[in-house]
Amino acid sequence: MVYDFRNIEKKWQKYWRDNKTFKADSNSEKPKYYVLDMFPYPSGSGLHVGHPLGYIASDIVSRFKRSKGFNVLHPMGFDSFGLPAEQYAVKTGQHPKKTTEENVVRFKNQLHKLGLSFDWDREIKTSDSSYYRWTQWIFLKLYNSYYDHGLNKAQPIEKLKIPTNLNENEIESFIDSKRLVYVDTIDVNWCEELGTVLANEEVIGGLSERGGFPVIKRPMKQWVMRITDYADRLLDDLIELDWPESIKLSQKNWIGKSEGAEIKFSINNDFIDVFTTRPDTIFGATYLVLAPEHPLINNITTDKYRKSIIEYVEQASKKSDLERQENEKNKTGVFTGSYALNPISNEKIPVWISDYVLFSYGTGAIMAVPAHDERDNEFAKKFNLKIIKVIDGGNKDECYTGNGPIINCGEYDGIDNIKFKSIVVEKLESKNKGTKTTNYKLRDWIFTRQRYWGEPIPIIYDGNKKKALEFDDLPLELPEVESYLPTNDGLSPLARNNDWVNISINGKNYLRETNTMPQWAGSCWYFLRFIDPDNNNEFANKDLIRYWMPVDLYIGGAEHAVLHLLYARFWHKVLFDLDYVNTCEPFKKLINQGMILGNSAFAHRIKNTNNFISFDMIKDEKTQKIHVDISFVDEKNRLNIERLKQNNPEFKDVNFLKGESFYVSRDIEKMSKSKFNVINPDQICDKYGADTLRMYEMFLGPIEQAKPWNTSGISGVKNFLNKFWRLFYKGNGWAVTDRKANKSELKILHETIKKITNDVENFSFNTCVSSLMICVNELTRLDCRSYEILSPLTILLSPFAPHLAEEIWEHLGNKKSIINEPFPISNPSYLIEETKNYPVSFNGKLRFTIFLSLNLEIEEIKKAIMEDERTLVFLNGLEPKRWIIIPNKIINIVF
């Protein structure tokens, strides 16, 4: 009887579905455990082998925790609003809802095949109006709240104290200026191609994150969320989180809190405000630099320099951030012709403009201290500006950024520079020339998109007057439109539906807000909806939230290190302040799975020709790498030209210059449909089975590490599962016996229990697989068929290969699913092993180091040594004077 994974997997997937085996119970006496995956965007290309990596890991933890007696919530849903569906709709006219639903069905089928233990009764789609009704509701909660800096929390807008001397319009704009969501006219990243505005965070190197289209600055009215009010709390609360340090660090850097001072430099009758973190170096400030966007530039530029300034400003405005960065080595800038007054040293210093100063950070102007700042130093050297050293340290002509005593500052010389910081700030404050300030890199979150496929914003307008919709008006459903393109003047496609835009309430006419929310909105709170997905009266019941929150384990890709994780934390804190949730942080433990990379294949095209050349024949030819589908390439990197031409018409008229075969080159890259390197899990499932795929993905390497996909080792995992099966079946017969297990069999079992328990708790799934392999190899060698061993072993296997484990469990005579069977506990009495002894050195005193091959408690080590004969031979009547014991490692015994 062979292990028939096809029927077994089908059988148990049906069983789990029919019996709702993984249904989470909210009225349980057991301790709870909430395991969450970052839910996927249901893209058109379906699931690839990289997606399940995190899902398999979280599934192992879920099954393990169930087995350990926890009440586990392990839900799944779809982040189903998003740009690709809309772009597809623009292209084909198909309603995004239709394509999204088709994709969801496909994703679900693929996920089901993997045997993941999701509670599908809790499935969420962010584009369902029953879901986004509550996204809109949270939006209104933010709209109707303000941040009370005294209480350091958000408060309902009714509690806001309004100054008494205001008229009606002023009251309104005062309230608006305090709301957590407000409208502002700002220079935004306008992407012509997408017809939409992107958040700063979504622009990468001057191009849109999705699609890679150019982005330019353009002023526009936008809804903005006041996330900056939460900067301090978002920063401070990071400390307690059990997250990877690298992710915490990137959030910290993103928030970018820095203490410093704003200093006023007088110029003509005006002044330039600069922000600096180094007020202690003010005597070394030999010039000022303004960002090219700075509004004062026009006023202070003298006629002599006006032409070059105008040229420079124009050039800078065309440059993308990426180009500004590329010019790193060769700084540019021009002199304005004006001089400003250093408020401390009273020196006249020149004012320059340069694009190495960013308008969006600080005040958009800096005081340059070339002696103590690398960038200023480079700039000063290039333009022959004065360099004055004011802190002692470093080599003579080098830029020194460290600390030390003050020099070249007259009466202040000798003072420690850190102390000098506060002296300077005090002096500036007394002269009204500056203040101590804290600056953040974090900027408010631009929340509107000129898109169709998103949540409509529940606001209506009476002229310029805004009116929020009432709770009863929600959900505000997405209207139908004729075309999914934005209007020519940049309005959302929703503006095309006049019947929807114009509404009348109690005989009064209003216009609707036509913008929609960004894709992040739905994912900011979905983990709360999973707790109570069908609730029509609340976004989730408070008692249920109290029971299930926080999320105990959150697994997802590192690409969400900042944006999603920061936005979700922000909304959660608002809901916490308004007393809707009971935890101030949503995610207790975070694991980032590494990307699974694909092995792309490239054919080489000779530049500016239609000739492709075999990789082994390239000599001096300049070539361009073109992706070809990896399914047309064999393991020796030979391309099947016929099949390529059949499937990709663009290669139809191409010449292939080749010897015996046409060779391609290979490269490791991110797995993506556009790179033709996608491996689909369905293929692997069909060929090897879900259990093999699950174990193999875990066996590939540490969960957090990026790794290329290759299937060369998959047969090892398949062999392991077959071996496992053969422990129970010999030939065609059931081989399990009632024989008592012997000592060595028990030792193998209990060692494995200990290793697996430890490794699952430390998320080291690759070593779990190894441990199971070793265990099965040894039991096979011993021909162990004892029920006493094989029954607990099946439970050990069940988180990793659940289908096989269930099947065997049933054959062992159990009527119920293995899912809630208690996880075996290792018995340390089976673990004591012989000790190995190595004399290490004679160092005045006789000294032995005793290595122990197992982790034991100190007392156990002592006991083992005293009882073991070979150890006693070493001790040989000598009474140890001193034990140097490092737990679990070594014992040095000094005589």
Added chain:
RNA sequence: GCUCGGAUGGUGGAAUUGGUAGACACGUUGGACUUAAAAUCCAAUGACCAUUGCGGUCGUGCGGGUUCAAGUCCCGCUCCGAGUACCA
């Protein structure tokens, strides 16, 4: 440029975080079983030298250092990957 990671056999990766480097798996080679193949099992497999036998030397990207002991810690490099907003 900056920040954070990483580098271990032919390959993916282990190494209880300072204690026998290379677990486990793939691949390769040889053998058993078979008419044959598949499957399965057994053996070998870091490199070099020695091989009639014990064995020896070198080995965790490179160069130093600390230590009885370094893949692991410290200092200085090289290369690769990821992120990035020149953050003053």
